Amino acid sequence: MALLALEKVSKTFPGVRALHEVSLHVEAGEIHALLGENGAGKSTLMKILCGIHQPDSGEILIDGTPQHFTSYRRACAAGVGIVFQEFSLIPGLSVVDNIFLGREPRNALGLIRHGEMLKQANALFERLDIDIDPQIRVHHLSVADQQFVEIAKALSLDARVLVLDEPTAPLTPTEVERLFAIMRQLRAQGVAMVFISHHMEEIFEICDRVTVLRDGEYVATLNVADTDAGALVERMVGRRVDNIFPERQPAPDKSDLVLEAHIRMAGRRHTDHIRLGRGEILGFAGLVGSGRSEMALAMIGAHPVAERRMTLEGHKVTLKSPADALKRGIGLLPENRKQQGLILPFTCADNISINHLSRFHTAAGLISRRREREAAEALMDRVRVKAPGSDTVVGTLSGGNQQKVVIARWLERGCRVLIFDEPTRGIDVGAKSEIYALMKTLTAQGISIVMISSELPEITGLCDRVLVFNHGHVVAELAGDDIQAGTIMTHATRQISLDNPTGAAEPAAHLERAS
Amino acid sequence: MTTPSSTSAINPKPRRQRRSRASRLLHSPVFFPLVGFIAVFIVMALVNDNFLLPNNLTNVARQGAIIGIIAVGMSFAIFTGGIDLSVGPVMALSGTLMAGLMAAGWPPTVAVIVGLLLGMTFGAFNGACVAFARMPPIIVTLATMGIARGLGLIYTGGYPISGLPAGFAFFGRGEVMGIQVPILIMLLVYLVAYIVLHHTSFGRYVYAIGGNEEATRLTGIRVPRYKLLVYTISGLTAAIAGLVITSRLMSGQPNAGTGFELDAIAAVVLGGAAIAGGRGAILGTLVGAMLLAILNNGLNLMGVSPYLQDVVKGGIILLAIYIGRGRSA
Numbered sequence: 121m122a123l124l125a126l127e128k129v130s131k132t133f134p135g136v137r138a139l140h141e142v143s144l145h146v147e148a149g150e151i152h153a154l155l156g157e158n159g160a161g162k163s164t165l166m167k168i169l170c171g172i173h174q175p176d177s178g179e180i181l182i183d184g185t186p187q188h189f190t191s192y193r194r195a196c197a198a199g200v201g202i203v204f205q206e207f208s209l210i211p212g213l214s215v216v217d218n219i220f221l222g223r224e225p226r227n228a229l230g231l232i233r234h235g236e237m238l239k240q241a242n243a244l245f246e247r248l249d250i251d252i253d254p255q256i257r258v259h260h261l262s263v264a265d266q267q268f269v270e271i272a273k274a275l276s277l278d279a280r281v282l283v284l285d286e287p288t289a290p291l292t293p294t295e296v297e298r299l300f301a302i303m304r305q306l307r308a309q310g311v312a313m314v315f316i317s318h319h320m321e322e323i324f325e326i327c328d329r330v331t332v333l334r335d336g337e338y339v340a341t342l343n344v345a346d347t348d349a350g351a352l353v354e355r356m357v358g359r360r361v362d363n364i365f366p367e368r369q370p371a372p373d374k375s376d377l378v379l380e381a382h383i384r385m386a387g388r389r390h391t392d393h394i395r396l397g398r399g400e401i402l403g404f405a406g407l408v409g410s411g412r413s414e415m416a417l418a419m420i421g422a423h424p425v426a427e428r429r430m431t432l433e434g435h436k437v438t439l440k441s442p443a444d445a446l447k448r449g450i451g452l453l454p455e456n457r458k459q460q461g462l463i464l465p466f467t468c469a470d471n472i473s474i475n476h477l478s479r480f481h482t483a484a485g486l487i488s489r490r491r492e493r494e495a496a497e498a499l500m501d502r503v504r505v506k507a508p509g510s511d512t513v514v515g516t517l518s519g520g521n522q523q524k525v526v527i528a529r530w531l532e533r534g535c536r537v538l539i540f541d542e543p544t545r546g547i548d549v550g551a552k553s554e555i556y557a558l559m560k561t562l563t564a565q566g567i568s569i570v571m572i573s574s575e576l577p578e579i580t581g582l583c584d585r586v587l588v589f590n591h592g593h594v595v596a597e598l599a600g601d602d603i604q605a606g607t608i609m610t611h612a613t614r615q616i617s618l619d620n621p622t623g624a625a626e627p628a629a630h631l632e633r634a635s
Numbered sequence: 636m637t638t639p640s641s642t643s644a645i646n647p648k649p650r651r652q653r654r655s656r657a658s659r660l661l662h663s664p665v666f667f668p669l670v671g672f673i674a675v676f677i678v679m680a681l682v683n684d685n686f687l688l689p690n691n692l693t694n695v696a697r698q699g700a701i702i703g704i705i706a707v708g709m710s711f712a713i714f715t716g717g718i719d720l721s722v723g724p725v726m727a728l729s730g731t732l733m734a735g736l737m738a739a740g741w742p743p744t745v746a747v748i749v750g751l752l753l754g755m756t757f758g759a760f761n762g763a764c765v766a767f768a769r770m771p772p773i774i775v776t777l778a779t780m781g782i783a784r785g786l787g788l789i790y791t792g793g794y795p796i797s798g799l800p801a802g803f804a805f806f807g808r809g810e811v812m813g814i815q816v817p818i819l820i821m822l823l824v825y826l827v828a829y830i831v832l833h834h835t836s837f838g839r840y841v842y843a844i845g846g847n848e849e850a851t852r853l854t855g856i857r858v859p860r861y862k863l864l865v866y867t868i869s870g871l872t873a874a875i876a877g878l879v880i881t882s883r884l885m886s887g888q889p890n891a892g893t894g895f896e897l898d899a900i901a902a903v904v905l906g907g908a909a910i911a912g913g914r915g916a917i918l919g920t921l922v923g924a925m926l927l928a929i930l931n932n933g934l935n936l937m938g939v940s941p942y943l944q945d946v947v948k949g950g951i952i953l954l955a956i957y958i959g960r961g962r963s964a
Contacts, residue, residue, distance in 0.1 A: 454850070474840075481836070
């Protein structure tokens with residue numbers, strides 16, 4: 121009998137049928153992948169499992185006993201733990217305070233027993249075989265370590281079922297390996313895990329079985345050993361997708377420089393040099409925290425720098441703010457959709473038109489709502505946003521559709537340079553492939569693209585040239601056949617010891633870098 | 636409305652369609668404030684025989700106009716996720732300056748313009764502190780609230796300024812086509828604010844800044860510039876209220892407007908705005924301001940003690956926010 125069983129679960133939200141009779145069975149000591157495109161219903165199913173949503177019909181059984189989770193707390197108490205896609209830790213509190221938040225062990229006087237909390241936290245970390253100081257404040261930790269703290273927190277209630285909702289999305293390959301080691305440890309301890317990921321290779325590396333959902337319906341449950349990526353993708357999207365990357369074009373003419381930047385970040389000794397050719401896709405590769413996003417922000421005047429000299433199409437430009445950059449035709453799609461990209465209370469149309477409202481001005485300087493809506497709808501069709509309408513509030517869309525809304529904003533803005541920071545994070549294969557094709561269309565129109573990505577296949581499959589970042593600096597430039605995953609990782613991790621993740625001392629690598 | 640909305644509820648991939656008229660009304664931010672207003676209005680009409688008299692209703696609107704005008708600037712500030720606590724003293728300071736200049740023999744037109752400019756300058760100072768010095772609005776305007784009050788008292792020596800030219804009474808006591816001028820001024824201010832907020836780029840940026848300031852900045856909007864403008868507008872509407880109240884009283888009162896900032900905030904919030912910004916409607920603020928006015932008037936007519944009135948008003952504000960809470964954007 122399966123440790124966890126979801127039987128014929130259905131859920132309808134106003135206007136959307138999210139789930140229709142979906143079943144999922146997970147055994148103790150099994151890692152079970154949940155696979156599906158954005159909007160297929162994975163997150164809704166997991167939220168039902170965790171008591172955040174209540175199903176319209178269907179049952180949740182643990183050890184064969186029907187459960188009625190009316191709240192997240194109830195689900196936790198019954199042994200379900202979840203690591204959400206968006207981190208739920210409080211940055212200003214210590215690791216141990218985060219783990220026990222809301223259920224701190226207390227003494228007879230009602231005061232918190234710090235010693236007991238520390239003891240339990242250390243025991244948890246030992247069980248997971250991870251080395252984190254429980255008393256350090258969470259905002260000092262790397263993204264990966266925060267992820268591990270989330271897992272420890274989920275397990276601290278003796279969870280027997282653990283849901284990991286896209287845990288690898290913000291992690292680098294090395295960190296993913298550490299995560300998998302922890303997952304294998306837990307599997308050996310008999311924990312039933314549901315693993316959500318858009319990375320096929322991860323599913324094949326770590327999972328035992330996989331359940332595929334499409335459009336809110338159950339498609340199939342398969343043994344990972346008996347299937348292959350192509351078959352899974354076919355079941356996921358209902359058609360066969362062979363190559364998600366568009367065909368390679370000959371590298372654009374190198375001499376036709378669009379943008380040249382010399383940037384020295386605040387507090388740094390060395391100046392980095394970035395050149396961008398017309399119609400080129402330039403990749404920024406490197407570990408999370410290696411300074412790629414900061415460089416992108418600096419390129420649009422949104423990050424403090426010690427020195428910034430920029431030439432755009434041969435003319436010197438001074439960028440003091442993103443508005444200056446926009447005026448010159450440089451746009452940024454930021455890394456964090458919800459915090460930096462979207463205006464969540466706004467509708468799709470309002471989010472798209474925000475940076476080119478003046479196009480819809482009438483003679484009196486007022487906005488023509490009709491023209492604005494029509495333009496937004498045309499763009500939504502072009503990037504294939506799935507939404508009930510252009511007046512749908514953007515916060516209600518799935519991650520992939522939200523990202524498409526952010527992208528749509530820039531398409532009619534007439535930018536010469538677009539910086540895409542992690543454009544496909546948390547997005548399914550179908551939408552990814554659409555975004556890649558879109559980027560190629562843009563470069564064919566002569567637009568130059570800088571793409572920051574932590575996904576090496578994306579970098580190797582799409583970029584004409586790659587700059588590798590390491591500890592805040594560009595340490596290597598790769599082009600043509602040199603763009604290989606191995607080469608990139610060598611440069612990205614060179615001179616960095618995992619025992620010293622804070623990297624207090626600047627590695628000597630910067631001095632010998634080729635420029 | 637050819638597409639019945641019921642089909643889209645079942646279809647997992649509904650076609651693009653616009654909301655029905657009824658759904659739009661229900662989701663409009665003005666809906667709940669309006670329901671509250673009508674409810675209170677009916678109660679007051681049932682309890683007080685005199686409430687529905689035309690004279691009384693005009694009176695209510697005129698009394699509500701001062702807070703109503705101030706609440707427009709407050710709405711701009713709150714929609715961006717900010718706040719302006721300095722509106723009461725800025726109103727008083729602008730009003731006393733107008734009175735002082737007129738008492739010194741300046742022509743009323745010039746005195747009024749100078750007074751309005753003073754309000755805008757004060758607002759712009761608030762805005763500069765918030766937008767460029769990146770100080771929190773609540774602290775900045777708390778400080779300038781004290782400064783404006785102090786300056787008003789220094790300027791007048793603490794005494795009201797009277798002896799204003801008779802023609803100046805027009806703004807507070809005049810009538811045009813049978814409608815009281817304060818009400819006309821208020822409606823004009825709301826009309827302009829409505830057009831600005833709903834039909835100009837600036838208006839859209841106001842909501843965008845409140846909805847997600849970082850995203851707005853990164854998308855290339857000059858956020859500081861528009862924040863400066865928002866607080867300048869708040870200073871201006873406070874000064875317009877100063878014009879009306881000074882003309883109404885025919886004297887410059889340095890202590891006028893004590894506690895008005897709280898009434899204005901209450902009007903905005905009763906009007907359905909999110910205090911965190913990004914969501915709200917200027918017409919909701921108008922309804923909120925009028926709701927406060929009929930509460931004041933109705934409770935007065937009922938002979939409720941002023942002390943108890945504050946308790947009742949506070950309770951109704953809490954109730955309104957409770958009912959309106961959690962409505963999704």
